[in-house]
Amino acid sequence: MQGLRLAVLYTALAFGANAALAEPAAVAGLIEGDMRKLVFAAEPAPVSEAAFVDFEDRALSLADWRGKVVLVNFWATWCAPCREEMPALDALNKALGGEDFAVVTIATGPNPQPAMTRFFEEAGIETLPLHRDPKQRLAREMAVMGLPVSVILDREGREIARLTGDADWNSDAARAVIAALVAAP
Secondary structure, three states, X not given: OHHHHHHHHHHHHHOOOOHHHHOOHHHOXXXXXXXXXXXXXXXXXXXXXXXXXXXXXXXEOHHHHOOOEEEEEEEOOOOHHHHHHHHHHHHHHHHHOOOOEEEEEEEEOOOOHHHHHHHHHHHOOOOOOOEEEOOOHHHHHOOOOOOOEEEEEOOXXXXXXXXXXXXXXXXXXXXXXXXXXXXXX
């Protein structure tokens, strides 16, 4: 049900609602370039508690990152835009990742582990985690309807923004938006 609610919200925003009205004051004036595709939720929304797994098949949930601002990126090994975007996500994580911010990458669907490893090696990814959502439960419950999709969570683990499609997460605008969200109370 949560996924359906989010799908309706983002569909409404995409077809005419003014996304800037929901933009938090912390990022006012920072939205440019690819960040114009970032759609802010009218209010922070709870996210799915569905489990996904790390590379050793240990169960995780997005709640494991509460206390940090998190950019959750849903991707797949076969996704060409994902391949374009992943190095920028890695650079963002290198620059800003730490105690207050993390990029969490989740390969959704049937992504064989060797293909995931090869994807990261070929793209030169050094700091991002290899997580999997093989049955797409988390992706479905979070209304991920294409790839890549990036969802930004606040420190309480609630969705505050979403970007569908690839983006240059290593741009000055993206770094400024993330830094403002991390600095916001």
